[in-house]
Amino acid sequence: MTVSADSVVLPDLLAKAADALAAAETHTEQARQSVAALVSADGKVSAGLLEREQLAAHGLAWLTTYTAALRESLHWAERLEAAGGLGELEALLMQAGFGEYLNQMAGGLMLSQGEIVRPGDLGLDAGALLASAGAKALMAGGSSAAVRRRIGALLEDALATGAFGNPGLEDEALVMVQDQFRRFVNDQIIGPAHEWHRADELIPMPVVQQMAEMGVFGLTVPEAYGGFGMGKVAMCVVTEELSRGYIGVGSLGTRSEIASELIRLGGTEAQKQALLPKIASG
Template sequence: MNWAVALESEGKFTALEELIVRIGFGEYLSQIMGGIPMSQGEIIRPADMWVGDDDVLAFHTPEVTQLINEGNKPGNREKLARLIEHSLDTGAFGNLGLDDMYDMIREQFRRFANEEVSPHAHEWHLNDDYIPMDIIDKMSEMGVFGLTIPEEYGGSGLGKTSMCIVSEELARGYIGVGSLGTRSEIAAELIMGGGTQAQKKQWLPKIAMGETLPTAVFTEPNVGSDLGSLKTRAIKDGDKYRITGNKTWITHAARADVMTLLVRTNPDQPGYKGLSMFLAEKQRGTEDNPFPTDGMTGGEIEVLGYRGMKEFELGFDNFEVKAENLLGGEEGNGFKQLMTTFESARIQTAARALGVAQNAMELGLRYAIERVQFGQPIFNFPRVHGKIALAAVEIMMTRQLTYFAARQKDEDKRCDLEAGMAKLLGARVAWSTADNALQIHGGNGYALEYQISRVLCDARILNIFEGAAEIQADVIARRLLSSN
């Protein structure tokens, strides 16, 4: 609501934004009453949350009833759809409420995505190709990798809101491109928050320049969300550590130069206490020899979507890491250091989800306008333009929640609740928007030649990584209950 109130106070709250608010409140109030869709196959009913009939009735006030009845109704959806019908290439539907600097950043990266990424993304996906290094080099020149790194270390010193906009626009072109910047951002945040001064001076300028590409190495074959059960071991041996164990679902591992590697340094301390984080150097691999570093092997995991960086299983057998590369210089702080990045990681996942959702919506809208059946564009049919209108509403609501969390982070305020909400909602909206856009394409959407087939596959991962939806919902619920 802060977004709408601010626009209204500035005289910028038009019919389009009003329809977004009306439809959004009507839809979400209906969901609270009847069931919240966590996915296509899981709906959380009030009874599942121990909400009794009396509480449901108490919620059903005249004001709520009016918002439901007059909010998400067919006439409003059609009005909204007609308003956005001719704004296909504008990059957003409705006033986002951002200042000129953010609008300039958005326009710069939208233009880059349109010219350098979108025309090639589907080919990269179908061929399961890496994102070309010249794209990474151009991103480096544009300052993507150092956007949030302080100027004293060679970065731009901008905030999370700026990074959200960049991630969103790049992910709209191709989710893998949007994720490249996030990887550097989170690695830099780990070093800024937990590294020694020497580590900051050594690594941050290289990351900011794009000279060093990082990868996060946390999960193991039998350990996903439960990081306290990690088994990969690091044993001190003079001025180095020897790493032995296995990791999985490691993105961009072959082309990375440094790994933020979470391992167990103290087997006698259970759970999170015995974990430590290392800045583990490795040689950048090639197509012929993806893992040339001694003590390290890797095998590719073939995936449905989220391509362009490739996923790997890694094996470590006496892999050597310099003792000076223990993050912060003290053992046992690995999980605490990682936790400091959770808010940013979830905000950035929400931003990438927004990019995927925006792309899906644009593909669906374009197809609906151009596809003629029964003598008219299928956009004219209520079941089609209704899907597009609701997508526009949910994308805007997710945007505002994501931007709010980012602003809280920029102001050094706790935002784990808002970041988790944005990630959970963003992942759901990306999937539902992509699924509905594919439905608008009909049988053509099932053909690999159409881009929506890729976008659907890309959207699916968002509900799994950076906190699976089930874990995310549980964390949000516990946080809300603890605050009451």
């Protein structure tokens, strides 16, 4: 990727991100070991200690998730770079994500407005992060006001066009699904959605029925139970496109996916046979 002299993309961004990721993984492993010691007795997790140390346990879950998000965003950028598809927008999105998440890891994870988990709550400090040159560079300039302004400028027309950067789907079927739902949202959702919201109306049943016919509610349901068996990435692609039009529409599919996954993983065969086809069909 080539950038202009006045670009806010950090020099050697991918190398800095790789260095920062290694530091984040070390930090997370240190936190895991520390929290394990806090909640364990006689070599196993204690329910009582887990209850007492629930802030640390909750924070560890968030920290682990943040690190996984950094890892996958770097892998995404590396794949785009290898394919010649890493542009300024994609680089800045990854850079800003690293800058924000690393700062939260070092200073405090915002679980909610009233629940902030700092390194000390996990029994450690931010030494592993602060020792990384890549992490320090990204924490200092990765998500600056100038970076966010540039991202905003690049995304000025994104809500209308659906162009939020190259997702790197690497699967023609997913690209086709994305295009299909983008057209559906542009034609059926974006126009009336504001009035639905203003009037506090339910999403009209004809829209829900059309979503069912398009397979929204059975994307990850196995084909044996009437679904498409497409996996989580397909669900994310569809949910993002629907949510671009109206968050209420986007959330409809996720609710059915949560229900079907719980039944698929924890239900009896009789329950699967009875319920999954109904969910998949809407």
